[in-house]
Amino acid sequence: KAGVTQTPRYLIKTRGQQVTLSCSPISGHRSVSWYQQTPGQGLQFLFEYFSETQRNKGNFPGRFSGRQFSNSRSEMNVSTLELGDSALYLCASSLGLSGSSYNEQFFGPGTRLTVL
């Protein structure tokens, strides 16, 4: 069974631009979560989608948004990019809602976003 895939793997943007990242979950998984990883803040939860609905949201500004399609694939969008948005963005999928010990999250390799 294929793992979680994220595209693109690397991205360079300039301040003020917007970016869209894509995540394809493991086949059969209905939950997709997004995380931002930076050296200073560590891993921080962005949001989680389940059955095309946002179920949980972290403490990020409205510039960060996402959506999930009927095939469970998810996209994350960041508008008006800032230098501080440079990070590794990780996507994780699980069968059901994350957080339960019964729903292990499987992580993708991440998208490395650099904002110049």
Place this chain on the structure above:
Amino acid sequence: AQSVTQLDSHVSVSEGTPVLLRCNYSSSYSPSLFWYVQHPNKGLQLLLKYTSAATLVKGINGFEAEFKKSETSFHLTKPSAHMSDAAEYFCVVSDLNGYGGSQGNLIFGKGTKLSVKP
């Protein structure tokens, strides 16, 4: 609110010696606890998870962790370190609500970088 503290940002051991990575948590309800490992330029991989069935949890690659409610700890151990264990390790907590579901997102610790010397 739930939180997790990894007490060491960096741990260095010699190959063949024991590994101890420390984690303390704070949780309102009965927590779910996990340890993940991240190798350079790779995604995170689940090492083990606490399901409330047993306080001593065995994971992959010889790792195990013990849930101690009285100490609010979930330390990760391995009897004998291998060079391939060099990576960053994350302790993660999530609250279970009264119905066994999830209260919300996973909370990650800041991570502990494990170095293994030959």
